[in-house]
Amino acid sequence: MQRILIIGATSAIAMATARLLAQRGEFLVLAGRQQERLQALAADLEARGAGGTALIEFDAVATEDYQALVAAAWGEGLDLVLLAHGVLPDQQAVQDDAAATSRALQVNALSAIAWMAALASRFEAQGGGAIAVISSVAGERGRQSNYVYGASKAALTTYTDGLRNRLSKSGVTVLTIKPGFVDTPMTAGFKKGLLWAQPEAVAAGILRAVERGAGVVYLPWFWRYIMLVIKLIPERLFIKLSL
Amino acid sequence: MRSWGGLPDQAQQQRRVQWRDQLPGLLAEIGLVAGLGRSYGDVGLAANGVVLSSTGLDRVLAFDRELGVVRCEAGVNLGDLLQLCIPTGWMLPVVPGSQFVTVGGAIANDVHGKNHHVRGCFGRHVRGLLLQRTDGEELWCSPQQNQHWFNATVAGLGLTGCIVEAEIQLIPITGALLDIETIKFEGLEDFLALSAETGDGFEYSVAWIDCLSKRSRGHFTRANFSEQQLPVEPVAPLFSVPFAPPFSPVNALSLRLFNSAYYHRQRARRLASTANFYQWMFPLDRIGNWNRLYGRRGFRQYQCVVQAEAVADLLQIIRRAGTGSLLAVLKQFGAIKSPGLLSFPRPGVTLALDFPWRGEPTLELFRQLDAVVVSVGGAIYPAKDAHMGGVDFRRAYPSWEIMEQYCDPGLLSLFWQRVMEDA
Numbered sequence: 001m002q003r004i005l006i007i008g009a010t011s012a013i014a015m016a017t018a019r020l021l022a023q024r025g026e027f028l029v030l031a032g033r034q035q036e037r038l039q040a041l042a043a044d045l046e047a048r049g050a051g052g053t054a055l056i057e058f059d060a061v062a063t064e065d066y067q068a069l070v071a072a073a074w075g076e077g078l079d080l081v082l083l084a085h086g087v088l089p090d091q092q093a094v095q096d097d098a099a100a101t102s103r104a105l106q107v108n109a110l111s112a113i114a115w116m117a118a119l120a121s122r123f124e125a126q127g128g129g130a131i132a133v134i135s136s137v138a139g140e141r142g143r144q145s146n147y148v149y150g151a152s153k154a155a156l157t158t159y160t161d162g163l164r165n166r167l168s169k170s171g172v173t174v175l176t177i178k179p180g181f182v183d184t185p186m187t188a189g190f191k192k193g194l195l196w197a198q199p200e201a202v203a204a205g206i207l208r209a210v211e212r213g214a215g216v217v218y219l220p221w222f223w224r225y226i227m228l229v230i231k232l233i234p235e236r237l238f239i240k241l242s243l
Numbered sequence: 244m245r246s247w248g249g250l251p252d253q254a255q256q257q258r259r260v261q262w263r264d265q266l267p268g269l270l271a272e273i274g275l276v277a278g279l280g281r282s283y284g285d286v287g288l289a290a291n292g293v294v295l296s297s298t299g300l301d302r303v304l305a306f307d308r309e310l311g312v313v314r315c316e317a318g319v320n321l322g323d324l325l326q327l328c329i330p331t332g333w334m335l336p337v338v339p340g341s342q343f344v345t346v347g348g349a350i351a352n353d354v355h356g357k358n359h360h361v362r363g364c365f366g367r368h369v370r371g372l373l374l375q376r377t378d379g380e381e382l383w384c385s386p387q388q389n390q391h392w393f394n395a396t397v398a399g400l401g402l403t404g405c406i407v408e409a410e411i412q413l414i415p416i417t418g419a420l421l422d423i424e425t426i427k428f429e430g431l432e433d434f435l436a437l438s439a440e441t442g443d444g445f446e447y448s449v450a451w452i453d454c455l456s457k458r459s460r461g462h463f464t465r466a467n468f469s470e471q472q473l474p475v476e477p478v479a480p481l482f483s484v485p486f487a488p489p490f491s492p493v494n495a496l497s498l499r500l501f502n503s504a505y506y507h508r509q510r511a512r513r514l515a516s517t518a519n520f521y522q523w524m525f526p527l528d529r530i531g532n533w534n535r536l537y538g539r540r541g542f543r544q545y546q547c548v549v550q551a552e553a554v555a556d557l558l559q560i561i562r563r564a565g566t567g568s569l570l571a572v573l574k575q576f577g578a579i580k581s582p583g584l585l586s587f588p589r590p591g592v593t594l595a596l597d598f599p600w601r602g603e604p605t606l607e608l609f610r611q612l613d614a615v616v617v618s619v620g621g622a623i624y625p626a627k628d629a630h631m632g633g634v635d636f637r638r639a640y641p642s643w644e645i646m647e648q649y650c651d652p653g654l655l656s657l658f659w660q661r662v663m664e665d666a
Contacts, residue, residue, distance in 0.1 A: 034264075036264060037264070040263065040316075041302065044304065047304065047305060047306040047315075047327070185299070
């Protein structure tokens with residue numbers, strides 16, 4: 001039985017991943033903001049076969065607590081940590097609001113990075129295991145429709161790239177997950193089309209990537225090529241577009 | 244969103260709920276709570292045009308593998324529960340013809356299955372349910388506690404409040420392979436004799452009938468759980484219908500060809516076989532969005548229960564209309580009573596047929612069928628209905644007056660509005 005910490009456990013992709021892990025009988029430490037929701041989720045995962053669950057409440061702002069929370073979650077060691085918490089701010093509403101912009105950066109970038117800072121040396125000492133982090137294709141190039149979110153995910157991606165570089169020497173996998181459009185409560189307001197994926201499909205892709213020890217994964221796979229095209233557009237042309 | 248049959252013309256707005264704590268706010272703005280939208284007609288459509296989909300409330304809260312009791316949120320679908328319980332030797336006591344049905348929807352429509360003759364309806368196996376009214380009041384309802392609320396909520400078409408959680412008693416099984424016997428029959432007498440002979444010796448029984456044939460020929464199928472204990476996995480969908488064609492490929496010619504081929508697919512009069520539970524129980528689930536095969540205008544299902552003698556009259560009317568159905572299903576209901584006030588099944592034979600929607604000609608056919616159903620004191624199934632008149636409904640479901648006292652003033656379906664407007 002593996003021991004797995006899921007941070008932001010009540011997000012749709014995290015829940016779908018947790019269900020797959022529960023079916024494998026793993027022990028799941030669930031970290032989230034709301035105790036009641038975590039309890040309902042834990043009951044579900046235990047009914048579906050999880051070897052056991054433990055709950056951790058955390059706040060995206062109170063990053064000074066994370067050392068202690070990691071110590072509580074650690075047990076005999078963690079095989080996998082999935083970092084899945086995040087917010088998708090409404091670009092129009094936050095772009096000219098410094099406080100709202102920094103709140104989005106706090107949750108998506110600073111809080112996630114603080115978790116990794118609290119985890120890194122323990123994983124290094126353990127000499128194995130995996131840290132999987134949900135970033136986004138939005139972090140690959142800033143676009144006018146989404147650059148606050150994009151900037152927060154770019155910070156996260158760059159941090160994970162560096163951490164992977166460091167921890168690979170200790171046999172620890174750091175996986176940067178870059179989902180495209182996923183049909184979750186976070187994107188409830190969007191019109192869905194052919195490019196949209198279900199959280200269950202993304203969850204299965206995450207676990208496959210963890211198993212093969214991948215460093216970066218685009219989910220679904222075709223986003224690698226969509227983003228390649230977007231990154232290749234020359235800046236002089238790009239600024240004329242309204243992406 | 245639209246119903247499975249493609250109603251209404253103007254699609255309804257859908258809200259989603261993920262967590263219990265979001266319910267109070269959402270219940271204040273929506274007109275009805277629904278599940279996966281598999282009801283054919285308008286029981287799952289809101290009079291105010293805003294439906295809350297419960298499918299995000301999909302957590303299993305407890306599963307007692309010793310006693311076979313599962314407690315879950317109401318948006319869990321039956322297929323999900325089957326995948327959870329079958330490997331542990333338990334089975335849902337009642338499943339309808341599709342696994343893409345939520346627990347809440349199964350309770351609200353008090354669904355029945357091919358084992359109605361031995362198990363009754365879904366509601367009979369519900370040990371209790373948590374009901375949340377739109378004013379925020381929460382009630383645990385069971386056959387022992389808040390019994391009147393329980394009886395109004397089972398088969399209550401979602402009108403008494405939002406079903407939040409339910410506890411279901413499962414039945415033990417040896418495995419989920421089925422030993423199946425399929426017998427060809429000609430004539431309704433033959434069907435009735437087979438039903439009588441089958442009695443409670445078989446867990447499941449159902450018949451398909453060629454509704455275009457004068458001889459009322461068909462296949463009678465009955466099944467029991469096999470003694471073979473092989474693991475049974477859900478079957479993958481074969482394909483999905485990507486869009487509704489402008490014209491339905493279901494027409495008089497294709498129907499005749501299909502029905503004839505379907506009858507003759509089996510040469511022997513009697514055939515024994517073994518099948519995967521999922522595959523046999525949910526054949527249409529293997530074709531994603533099969534409702535689109537009926538074209539953009541959609542289709543209507545007609546399902547009624549009548550005394551056996553009236554079936555011949557119904558079939559004759561359908562044959563004459565010539566617009567009959569791909570899959571016409573006949574089943575003898577048992578006498579097991581449901582706690583639900585508005586439960587549909589009652590002793591008699593139930594007949595279910597799909598018709599491509601052609602507007603007035605389809606309605607005219609339904610009116611002729613209604614006349615027969617009414618004349619023998621039968622009933623039409625609300626979960627499939629989009630045309631039944633208020634007078635016919637209230638005659639077939641005399642408990643509607645009691646039911647009305649339990650209706651939540653914050654909820655109203657297009658169905659209930661329709662059958663109550665002239666009351």
